Amino acid sequence: METIQSLRGQLEALRATQRVAIIGTGLRAPGGIADREAYWQALAEGRDLTNELPEHRRRTFADDWDGLLSRGGYLKDVLDFDAKFFGISPREARSLDPQHRLLLEVVWEAFEDAAIPPASVAESTGVFVGITSQDYRLWADGEPSSSWLIGNGHCFAAGRIAYTLGFQGPTMAIDTACSSSLVALHTACRALAAGDCDVALAGGVSLVLAPRSTAEIQRTEALSPDGRCRPFDARANGFVRGEGCGAVVLKRLADAERDGDRILAVIEGTGVNQDGQSSGFTAPNVLAQTRLIESVLASAGLTAADIGYLEAHGTGTPLGDPIELEAARTALGSPRRTWHVGSVKANLGHAEAAAGVLGLIKAVLCLEKRRIPQQAQFETLNPRIELGDSGMTVPTETVPWDSSAGRCAAVSSFGMSGTNAHVVLSSSDSFERVMSPATASGFLVSAHTESALRALAIRYAVRLSEADYPAFVYTATHGRTRLRFAAWIKADSAQEARDALTALGNGTEDPRMRMLDSAEAVPSEAPARAVLSLPTYPWEKVTYSIRPLGVGDT
Template sequence: WKALEDAGYASSSLSPELRQRTGVFGGITKQGFHLYSARMQDRFPSTSFASLVNRVSYHLNLQGPSTVIDTMCSSALVAIHEACEYIRQGKGDMALAGGVNIYTHPSTYVGLSISQTIADREQCVPFGKGGNGFVPGEGVGVIVLKALDQAIKDGDGIYAVIRGSAVNHNGRTKSYTTPDPGQQAAVIRQALSQHVLDPRTISYIEAAASGSEIADAVEIVALTQVFGQRDSGQGDYKIGSVKPTIGHSEAASGIAQLSKVLLCLKHQTLVPTNAPEDFHPTTPFHEWPFQLQREVSPWKRLTIDGTEVPRRAGITSIGAGGVNAHLIVEEYIPETEHTHQSTNPTTPILFVLSAKNKERLSECAKQWLLYLQKKQNADLENIAYTLQIGREEMPCRLAIVAHDQKGLIQQLEQWMAVQESTHDCYFSERKASLDESNGQVTETSDLGELARVWVAGNAVSWSGLHQGKRRVRITGLPTYPFKRRTCWINCDQIDRTLTEIDQDKDATQTLDQVSQNKVVEFYTFMAEKSNAALVRRPVAQGAIPTVSGVPTEYLTFCPFEEKVPGFSMSQVFVHPERYPDEIRIIQAKQAEMRQVLFCREDFASVHTFLDIGCGHGTDVIQLAALYPHNRTEFKHSSTDLAERQLQRPIPSQVRPHYWHRSHLSHEQQSRVIPKHSHLT
């Protein structure tokens, strides 16, 4: 919607021919809504990749191809390439193309961690030593594509020109996800060859680099193969990456890269790639065919063989599954610079806005006030033309006849204050559907009359109003201010439903069924069934000394500096009589671990000791016996477990707390961490 509006098109006003020849191409590789279905009884939240583009075609009534692309991180750039091919081959006249990446379920981050593709820090460093993954990013972006000659003929606003695009695959490499510098170089050469472009004319590279040391180094090798031998050029050659700034948005990363390049072309400025001061590249800088852009600087045109060439950039996206994509983007230089007179136009203009209701219309007027106050010497005639032909006409309408920018600002301010019709300002808040509008009004060129009949709900032949005049669509104007809504699954209801389900289950579950939680099952089994030999520890300064008559059996694992061949902790616990040597090792390490844990504690000054997940309760009972003033508390899954294990009563100042998984909410269950001791 916003992309079409920005381009100056309203989907409802497209001709039947253009509607049938407008395609939608989108890249996506993740969603995750369906993962919430396991937590719900009567609902099944889900979507499909196809719906990403099919719903766009449906809502905008676009009847060309509606194609979804999933090539992982290169999805958006591949979607743009497919859209370009659709137009190049003459199959279509216009296309919407882009990508989206959102993380809707926590398991996405778990998966990235398990596969070790996510960074272990908050910012990725492209091309640097020690890079071990990317920082995830979310985003969505869309562009509108047309053939260049047709866009010029139609008076479209043009951000840039795609001079070449190409897609290939690595084929078989050392592993499924191993990048191939040869194929990355090949896809760049294919994009260059599409319009026989000289590699020396590419002055900037927006790299795929996302923070993986190996993958980023491979990309530099590929770029060196294509651009490393150039000569006879005058000017700077730069490289950068948007990902340290906004993260790596996977399927949407290509549209993020392209958006950055388009903005750089618009402002003729290169922006820095975030990198630390002590940045150490994997490949030495002197071997790079481009210099890392690390500051804001003008983007100057190159001079090749004595001829100045347009600013050109190459954009690379690399999918983890082996799909490489490259796009070559060039600044648009019109044959004749468009000029306008807007400070004192010879004729007034008709400025029109519409919205679903007065609230949205007020927001729209507010946006335009800010725009006009900031934009000096605005092209009012073409702005008015763009609003008339390139916006959906909605029931709540505002039309202003203005002679200059200052007068238009004053009229908008006045309407914002009173929100009613005044001189040269026409307002109507219609409730009826636009399907009830009257016939087109073409008999008058009086702007005041056109404004009056338009706000009344009538259709106007805007093209007739501008007949014989050279008009162009203006890009970058304010778009429709949709009311912000949160569209999400009611997780509170999910959690309540889950709690009710668990409570119902626990009311009928047997002890064996409770043990389906494998962590609880294992811990309970070890506490109740183990018969390992008791550990006797020597007294050391600061450590908990052994109390006469109190066994010192510890239900804990123990740290080993090195792997012990053939050692199995579970086997030792289940059959201790078979593993006397291993038990001696465990005893020594358990004692050593407690010496380290408690060596600095002065228990004489401690008044409360809390042990969560206390095992056999040995520590707390020893402390209670040694320091009667010390109140000792422990949490356990069985109130009499420690008493049964130690075969002695629990001292009076020791307070056991019984907890069971049925007493915890789902969120609490997932956050219980056993064996944490706190001293106060």
């Protein structure tokens, strides 16, 4: 008996080391979405964020887009970039794949969201990036330069993040097609458990910049001919291509609790496997998917009854959806409870290498809000899908998360390459726990340029509230990198702070605000750690393109 108890203790200790905290996120999604709250609102309202191909992209390749299905979940202004902020010359910026540019900004925002200046953890931070597309390579005219070479290779997407921010932990780009970003997350969690790094950045990115990849996908007949992605629906006829970028900052759970981090969610377990020999090289394998879900639950010490929500891969294809839900029904089904399944691809399109991390952030929001968003584009269940008495349901409206359904969320991401990934998350009691400093009499505002400083001051003024003021003071002063231009705001209340910030933003004088010299120390002791989501950095972007754009473009 003592031996059994000892082995159980060792198993629980091992599981404890594998639990990972998500402490910050950054994202870009179609519809101008650039933060978690806007993302949640779009999901809760069931909005379709897809659109037609931006005209300047179509003009860049002239007639090459003719005959292609061009509706998708496209981001705006993907050629725009704040190169000066990252110390990148205009010439190098033009050669740099816009996916790499986007990753730099979103990663920076993820660390700001975690209230961790990157330089403070540089030696122990690893970078794990999912990336597949290389459309920008096709924009080259003439012989590529050396900057073109290192601006477009997959490995350089992760390497540039580490180089720019000084990270010295394991750094790699991962390409397993559609499952890339969730495989990157799995790899990051393994690196943390092994002690290879103490902080990990995991994410993915995907942009559709040239027609060639769309033409190749269209030949597989996987794209929806009417440009709508309808996961699980009887009208499902394929997916639409989507764009996006997501990043999460991770720590071992024990370290995050020790450091007083705000924990958005806890990763209970992750897993990766391969379809092996299925009915075709790109065809999914129901047995492999089932085994993966079951193995992740087992390794985390959980059961099917713990899963209340599954963020499915859910591409809206007639073949893939029935196979995936059959695997989910087998691994998670129970006649004694009602649990939900959804897919963000109905809102965004299929963001390919970024799909997994965007689904993950959706699951984090479901845990935080304790609600399940309505499934967009869903009316009638696909007749090929058998739910039986599994308790699985597709929500047609945004509903409360019933605690009896299970406390955890699961996320699946299946690659066309056959590589599958699965993650199980739980909520954290520490999300609402605010460790407020005793006093809040002043804070720092800083930016790379004077104009960005003014813009950030206005964003801060809009965000401020009395209830959040102590956490605001800590996050603004100690949770963000001090940059070239800095101002100190001495204010005892949120209202005083708003007035001073407004003056700073408008370029007027206020006795509570003064500019700091670059070498001048912050005039306060660090209070207790209290993290608050603040507005993202006001990037000052310039359009960088290796090819001339259409008339009227910049």
